[in-house]
Amino acid sequence: MAALDHPKNELHLYINNKLVYKRRLDTDELEIFNSAAYEKYRLASQEELLAVNGMLIVKAKIKLKLTSTENGGRKTGIISGYRPNHVFEYTSEGKLQRTYIGDINFEGEELMPGEETIATVRLHLTKQVEKYLTKGRKWWLYEVPNLIGEAEIL
Template sequence: MSNLIKSMELDEKNHERLRQIIAGVLRDNMYSILLGLDGSAQIGGHQELYKLTDEQGNELTGGEIEASAWEYFHNESYDQHNSKADFIAELTFLSSEDGGRKTSARSGYRPQVKFEFDDMQTSGEQTYIDRDWVFPGDSVTASIRIIAVEHFQNKLTDGLTFEFREASTVIGTGKILHILNPKLKR
C-alpha cells in the first residue's frame, strides 16, 4: 500500500488529505462493526445481537455499545484518554487571502489563545486529531493545552469561542467542544 501511495507522487497537502480519508474510512468501518455486534447493523448480511462485555465483565447491551463506539471513534476519546490537553476545540484557520497563515501548521503548533472575556493571552499547543498538518482555510478538531491554567481557572465553558494568533495577527478562531481539565470549568 505504501508503495502505491508513493507512486501517486502527491504533494504534501494532497498526501495529508489522502491520509485523512483513509483514517476516516477505517474509523467509520470500525464503528459499523461495533454497531453490528450490538445488533444495530448487519455484519456479512446477518443482523444478530451478540453478548458483549466490557473490561470489567459488565454486559454491554441496549445501545451502550453504540454510544460507547460513537464516543470512542467520533468524539476522539481514543486520543483524549492519554492526553494532557486542557480542552478539545474545533479550530478554523483563516485562508491566506483573509489574513491567515501563508503556510501549513504541524500538529504541536503553539499560537497564542485569546478569549473574548479577558485581555490575557496564553500559549496554546494544538494537537490535531486525525491529522498531522492543517492548511490555511482548513477546519480541524484539536486538543489544546494552555500554559495559563491558573489564570483561566473556573472561567471556561463548553461552547466558548476564542481567537488564536501569531503576535497581534488573528490567524483563526476556535470553539471549545469539551473541557478536559476540571480546573478550567466554570
C-alpha cells in the same frame, strides 16, 4: 499531568500525576477528589502554578479553524504541536486583553489556511484561563499581531 482516556466533555486536573478534580464542561459540575490539593490550587498565584504544575489539558473536542490567507491568515499550514497565542478576551478598545500559551494537537499531517479540524489543546495551567473553558466557548489564535484562527469547545 497526563492525557488519559477521559470523556471528551470533561476537564481533568492532575497534580503530581494524581487526579485532583474533574469538571464537566457542559454542566460545570465539579467533583473534587483531593480537597487539600484543590484548595492549594484554587488559592495559589499564577506564578506558583506555572512553576509547579505545568500544563492544563483540555480533553474536549476543539473545533479549530484557520483564517484563510485572503483574510489575513497564514500563507502556510500548521502541524500538530503548533503553539500560537490563545486570546479569550479583548479590551473595550478592541486590543488583546491577555494572551495564554498553549499548543494544539490534531490528527493528520497539516492543517491548511481556511481548513478546520478537531483538536486537543494544552494550555499552561492558570486559574485565569480555566474560567474560559466551557462548552461552546470560542477563542482566537494569534501569531501576534496577526489573527490566524479560532477555536471552539464543542
